[in-house]
Amino acid sequence: MKHRAWNGLTDRLVAGERLSPDEARSLEEAARIDPAHANELALLDDLAGFVDAGQKEPSADSIAIAHAALARVTAGELGPRPAMERSRSRALGIAGIAAASLVAAALAVLVWWPRDELDATPELQVAGAWVTIASGQVTVDGRAIGDAMPRLDPSATVAVRDGLACLAIEPGIDVCLGAGTTASVEGLGDPEMRVEVRRGHAVARLDPLPSGRSFGLGTARVRAVAVGTIFSIDVSEDGGSVTAAVLDGVVEVRTPDATMRLAAHEVARVHAGGIERDRLTADVEARDLELLASVPDVDGRIGHVAIDVSPPGATVLVDDRTLGTSPLLVALAAGEHRLELRGSGGARVGETLTIRAETVVARRFSLSAAEPPAALEAPLEESIEIEETDEATEGREVARAPALKSSPRALLAEARMLRREDRWRDAASTYRRLLRDHPRSSEAHTALVSLGDLLLDRLGEPAQAARFYLRYVREGAGALAPEARWGIVRARRQQGDTRGEREAIEDFVAHHPDDARAAGLR
Amino acid sequence: MSRPLSFEPDVHVAKRPAEIASERPEDTRLMELVASGDPRARSMLAMRLCARVRRLLRGLLGDPRDADDAAQDALVEILQSAHGYRGDAPIERWADRIAVRTGVRFRRRERRAAVHAAVDPDQLRSAAPEPAHGDALPRPLVAYLDELPIRERQVLFLKHGLGYSLPEVAEIVGAARSTTKYRLMSALARLRKVIRRETAIGRPGGAWR
Numbered sequence: 001m002k003h004r005a006w007n008g009l010t011d012r013l014v015a016g017e018r019l020s021p022d023e024a025r026s027l028e029e030a031a032r033i034d035p036a037h038a039n040e041l042a043l044l045d046d047l048a049g050f051v052d053a054g055q056k057e058p059s060a061d062s063i064a065i066a067h068a069a070l071a072r073v074t075a076g077e078l079g080p081r082p083a084m085e086r087s088r089s090r091a092l093g094i095a096g097i098a099a100a101s102l103v104a105a106a107l108a109v110l111v112w113w114p115r116d117e118l119d120a121t122p123e124l125q126v127a128g129a130w131v132t133i134a135s136g137q138v139t140v141d142g143r144a145i146g147d148a149m150p151r152l153d154p155s156a157t158v159a160v161r162d163g164l165a166c167l168a169i170e171p172g173i174d175v176c177l178g179a180g181t182t183a184s185v186e187g188l189g190d191p192e193m194r195v196e197v198r199r200g201h202a203v204a205r206l207d208p209l210p211s212g213r214s215f216g217l218g219t220a221r222v223r224a225v226a227v228g229t230i231f232s233i234d235v236s237e238d239g240g241s242v243t244a245a246v247l248d249g250v251v252e253v254r255t256p257d258a259t260m261r262l263a264a265h266e267v268a269r270v271h272a273g274g275i276e277r278d279r280l281t282a283d284v285e286a287r288d289l290e291l292l293a294s295v296p297d298v299d300g301r302i303g304h305v306a307i308d309v310s311p312p313g314a315t316v317l318v319d320d321r322t323l324g325t326s327p328l329l330v331a332l333a334a335g336e337h338r339l340e341l342r343g344s345g346g347a348r349v350g351e352t353l354t355i356r357a358e359t360v361v362a363r364r365f366s367l368s369a370a371e372p373p374a375a376l377e378a379p380l381e382e383s384i385e386i387e388e389t390d391e392a393t394e395g396r397e398v399a400r401a402p403a404l405k406s407s408p409r410a411l412l413a414e415a416r417m418l419r420r421e422d423r424w425r426d427a428a429s430t431y432r433r434l435l436r437d438h439p440r441s442s443e444a445h446t447a448l449v450s451l452g453d454l455l456l457d458r459l460g461e462p463a464q465a466a467r468f469y470l471r472y473v474r475e476g477a478g479a480l481a482p483e484a485r486w487g488i489v490r491a492r493r494q495q496g497d498t499r500g501e502r503e504a505i506e507d508f509v510a511h512h513p514d515d516a517r518a519a520g521l522r
Numbered sequence: 523m524s525r526p527l528s529f530e531p532d533v534h535v536a537k538r539p540a541e542i543a544s545e546r547p548e549d550t551r552l553m554e555l556v557a558s559g560d561p562r563a564r565s566m567l568a569m570r571l572c573a574r575v576r577r578l579l580r581g582l583l584g585d586p587r588d589a590d591d592a593a594q595d596a597l598v599e600i601l602q603s604a605h606g607y608r609g610d611a612p613i614e615r616w617a618d619r620i621a622v623r624t625g626v627r628f629r630r631r632e633r634r635a636a637v638h639a640a641v642d643p644d645q646l647r648s649a650a651p652e653p654a655h656g657d658a659l660p661r662p663l664v665a666y667l668d669e670l671p672i673r674e675r676q677v678l679f680l681k682h683g684l685g686y687s688l689p690e691v692a693e694i695v696g697a698a699r700s701t702t703k704y705r706l707m708s709a710l711a712r713l714r715k716v717i718r719r720e721t722a723i724g725r726p727g728g729a730w731r
Contacts, residue, residue, distance in 0.1 A: 007714070014710040015703045016681060016688045036721035039659055040714055046663045047682045051578045051618070058573035065590055066572035069597035070564055248673060249701055264704060481719060511722070514715075 003514075006030055006037060014044070128152065129169045129185045131304075132331040133294055135316075135324025136163015136179070145329050150304050150360065157184045160200070163324060166295045168331070169193065173215055175204045176291040192225070194218060199239060203232035203288040205295070206249075217244070218254075222270045224262075226251040231262075232288045242270040245284050282483075290416065294324065302331045303355040307339070308364045315342040315417070318353075322413045343367040408434055408443035415450065424458040448472035449480040452487045456494065466491035482512045549613045556604035564601055567613070572597060574614060575621045581679045582625045584668055596624035618684060626694055629672065660720055669716055674709035677702050 009027055013019060019027070031038040058066070131140070131150040138145040139159045140152065152158070158165055159182045166176040169185060170193070177183055181200025187193045194216040195202055202217055206229055216225040217233040222242040224233055229249025235242050244253050246262045253260045253268040258275050260268050265280040307316055309326035316328050317340040323330055326341070334357040340350040347367050355361060411434040418427035431451040435444050448468045456465035469487040472480065485508040492500035509518045555563030575596050580589040600617050607616055659666070667675050673695070680691045692702040 007711075010710060010714070011707045014678070014682070014706050016706075036718045039717045039721060040710075042659050043663065043666055043713060043717065044682050046659060047581075047667075047679070048685070050581050050663055050679075050683050051574060053577075058569060061590065062572040062576050062593075063569070065576060065594050066565075066568035066597060069572075069594050069601065070561075070568050072594070072598050073564065073601045074561075250698070264701070264708075511719070 010040060128188055129156075129167050130331065131158070131329060132166050132168045132174075133323065134160075134163070134165040134329045135294070136327070137161035138163060138165045138329075145306075145327070150329060150331065152185055154188055155184050155186060157182060164291060164294055167195075168295075169195070169215075173204065173206050174292065174295045175202055175217070176294060177202050178287075178291055192216065194223065194225075196220070197233055197235045199235050199237055201232065201234045201287075201291075203230070203291050205230045205292055218242075221255060223254045224251050224268075225254065229264075230288070230292070232284075232291075240272065244268045244270070245280050245288065247280070247285055247288055293416075303334055303357050304329060304331050304360040305339075305353055305355060306360060306362045307341070308362075309341055309343075310364075310366045311343070313344060314365075314367055315414070316340075317342070320410060322410070322417050324417065339363070341365060341367055408438040408441040411437070412443045412447060415447070419450075419454065424454055428454050428459060445472065445475060445478060446480065448475070449484050449487065452484065452491075456487060456491055460494075462491040462494035466495070482508075482515050482517075485511060486517060547609075550607070550609040553604045553607040553609075553613065556601060557607075567604070568597055568601065571600060571614070571617050575600070575617060578618060578621050578684070579625045579628075580664065581667060581683050582622065582676060583629060584672060584675060588628065592625050592628040593621070595628060596621040599624055622680065622684065622686075622694060626676070626696075629676070666713055666716065670709050670712055673697075674705045674712070677705045678709040681706060 006027070009019065009023055013027070027037075027041070031041050129152040131138075131145065131152065134145040138161070141156050142159075145165070152167065158167070158177060160177045160179055162179045164176060164178055166174060167185065168174055169188070173193075175183075175195050177197075178201040181202060182198040183200070183202055184196050184198075185193070186196050191213050192215075193213075195204070195218075197217060197219060204215065204217055204226075206215055206226060214225050216223045217231065218224055219233075219235055219239060219242055222233075222244070224231055224244040226246075226249055229251060230247040231249070231251045232245045232247070233242060234245075244251065244262065245267045246264050248264050250264075251262045253262060253270065253275065255270055255275060260275055260277065262268055262277070265285075267278040267280050267284070269276045269278060305318075306329045307326050309316075312326055314326045316323050316326055316330075318330065318332065318337050320338070320340075332353075332355045334355050337353045337355060338350065339353045340348060342348045349365060349367060353361065353363070411430055415427045415430040415434065418424075418430060428451060431447045431454065434441075434447050435451070438444050449472050452465040452468040452472070454465075455461040455468065466488055469484040469491065472478070472484040473488075485504065488504040489501060489508055492504050508515075512518055552563055552567060556567050572593070576589060576593040579592045579596065580586060583589045583592060596617075600620050603620060607613065667679065670678065676695055677691050677697075680686045680694060681688065686694065688699060688702060688706075692699045695702065697705070
């Protein structure tokens, strides 16, 4: 059976459509001949038995989870049902026999817990629009974000000069604005809310909206409207050209003259000549998802922290997650968080932040690798309104960065962040560090392609780039194999190595015959 | 393959729970005791379901830590909802629905911070270990599921792992049927690429390297 016929039948199968007996026989026959086909069916088959294939006897971790749940249910009967707070299982750290004794202890504590402690924690109702994270130079109505309350007034204009900003609009809508973007939130509370993008790039992610409500991204003339999806819009500097891209769901692009429905992985280009449909490219998809990746978790009770560091540009980590560079404002769940700042010169500082719901904490630091410890200026206490100070109230430990071995995930996140800031060489160094410190991690394997791209496209080192692409392919490849092989083609071309390029093209076509790029190479 | 694949439309391809043939009256009695607050019955129910619920949520959510958190939430909900059990299905099947609902809700809460995790090119794979399941596939099933963006993973798992019909899956994930169908086909297309590549280059099973 040809691949195309196979794909058609299995697509129908996976979507739950009925296959005729002949079609079913054809599939089974094809699976007997082609091991790839057999594996495809085996995967669906294994999936069908996955849940039942669990161990008969629960593992120690499963028992620990069961005991924790039992403790929570018992606690809930002592007073109003407690909020379903996330109690990270990794924090539980319960295993095996220890589980029972720990739970017993927990129950003993819960017995005398005052009832107030068990009151359900009310969820913050986000009415309106809030800034949830702003990194770099971001202004709201012309004021630097660090001086502005994170809640946005109707029609407030958010301008991102460099860095990024993300907004939470009513419950369930996140919008992130990239560097060079100016936008405002319009129609808050109306059935048709929208973010008007004057220029630049915005990407939105929506939970399904209630019936009769919609959300759109657009300009004065062009609007992309959805009821639950991920989509983005790009507006040229002069506003004359607009590109709407859909990553998931369905979006309707409306202009005064035409309406076009876009499905996932489609793009609409609107210009003076009309509107054209196109396919979403991997670059655009990666760009949009990377921007959305900055959205912090703002469910539950939240407060904000505004971090300003002298000199600016320090990397800000909260709870070991890299959030961006200073100056930075970010929404965090109420409670304690670990803040760490890393300066470009290697200096770093950390402290524990206490965030109270619906407050803004302003923190201002001075960070210099060349300076001895205690060069840090401590912050003032938090309040409902932002307060700031330059006053040093106590010294903090500032030290040159010790030779810490960050986790592979942290290094990958750091490299991504550096890339986003166009710090190509720093990003390449971080990827290399990941390869050196964690050579056997899956992150390192993936980083080979990212590093190749960086060397090829940004640093003009095609020979080095080809080396990393080749290593990725030789080390077992992975989901990025087409990108790696395509990278080898491009690298050889940049090197002027005609023979190498031809060989790379043949290799690409042989391994990825279904890839759209292969057609152009044949 | 471990058993013949069903080519019928929208039937439950998931194996039915082993307890399907158990005496339902015992299940009903157990759930009555749980609903009345009997600590021993609660413990029995939690122990009976914990591994299954955890495995289900591991398949649905991907991240093992998220799955463990969601499993705890789901077990709480199951224990608190025992009065709603009518005995018309095995406890496991009834609990599956609660676990799925909890998992989807959990995912919505979590995805603000994690939407990138499943689809970021730098994070296409999870290194989380999982025991191998099938003997035909070169790698554990979960390793393949980890290749998928979360939305595609969810619909594929609900449809083919738990046997929900297309309209049921669409309702659970809050998407249109057409979108759900698209996600299913997109998931298969991604997996197909991975499988063909592995088969072509004879990549050994196990870890990524």
